[in-house]
Amino acid sequence: xxxLDDPKSNHQHVESTPTEPTAPPVADVENQxxxxxxxxxxxxxxxxxxxxxxxxxxxxxxxxxxxxxxxxALIFSLLAFIIMASNKHGDWKNFDRYDEYRYLLAIAILxxxxxxxxxxxxxxxxxxGRHLIxxxxxxxxxxxxxxxQIMAYLLISAASAAIPLTNNMREGVDNIFTDSSAAAISxxxxxxxxxxxxxxxxxxKISTQSYx
Numbered sequence: 001x002x003x004l005d006d007p008k009s010n011h012q013h014v015e016s017t018p019t020e021p022t023a024p025p026v027a028d029v030e031n032q033x034x035x036x037x038x039x040x041x042x043x044x045x046x047x048x049x050x051x052x053x054x055x056x057x058x059x060x061x062x063x064x065x066x067x068x069x070x071x072x073a074l075i076f077s078l079l080a081f082i083i084m085a086s087n088k089h090g091d092w093k094n095f096d097r098y099d100e101y102r103y104l105l106a107i108a109i110l111x112x113x114x115x116x117x118x119x120x121x122x123x124x125x126x127x128x129g130r131h132l133i134x135x136x137x138x139x140x141x142x143x144x145x146x147x148x149q150i151m152a153y154l155l156i157s158a159a160s161a162a163i164p165l166t167n168n169m170r171e172g173v174d175n176i177f178t179d180s181s182a183a184a185i186s187x188x189x190x191x192x193x194x195x196x197x198x199x200x201x202x203x204x205k206i207s208t209q210s211y212x
Contacts, residue, residue, distance in 0.1 A: 074115035076191035
């Protein structure tokens with residue numbers, strides 16, 4: 001009997017017929033077309049914009065904190081100057097009879113003038129967005145950094161010179177003269193802390209400054 005009469009052979013012949021390829025899903029074709037026509041994305045996207053906005057906010061916060069510290073330094077320096085200048089109660093209870101107190105008064109005056117000038121400059125920059133003196137940003141940052149450090153050093157040196165004298169006086173007698181001297185020294189120390197923090201902020205701004 002031939003293979004044509006054999007049903008098994010016919011069944012195998014039918015099963016071996018190749019199947020036609022199926023068309024890809026419509027959704028896949030559309031996705032491929034969209035991906036082919038979409039413009040290439042660059043590395044600067046929403047992440048880069050968010051980083052820039054966050055940097056602007058951080059810089060604005062640092063500027064406001066620096067201005068607040070400069071106002072505090074101005075207030076403390078002015079109080080140290082006023083308290084020491086008015087510390088005159090006759091005889092040995094006059095501040096100008098002691099070199100340490102005269103030195104503290106001189107540094108308090110210098111710190112008051114410096115803090116006032118810096119506070120006015122920062123207020124102008126925050127309100128107008130422009131520098132009061134047209135210099136490079138790095139030069140302005142270096143001036144703040146070294147100026148704050150120098151004034152902080154002078155204040156702590158003046159306070160350190162006046163503390164032993166005041167302590168010796170208070171061991172023998174405690175009166176309004178020694179209390180006023182101690183108050184002036186305390187104001188000078190607080191001004192030193194404010195300027196020391198400002199020096200740290202100025203150093204941070206210099207280290208994170210862009211040179212582009």
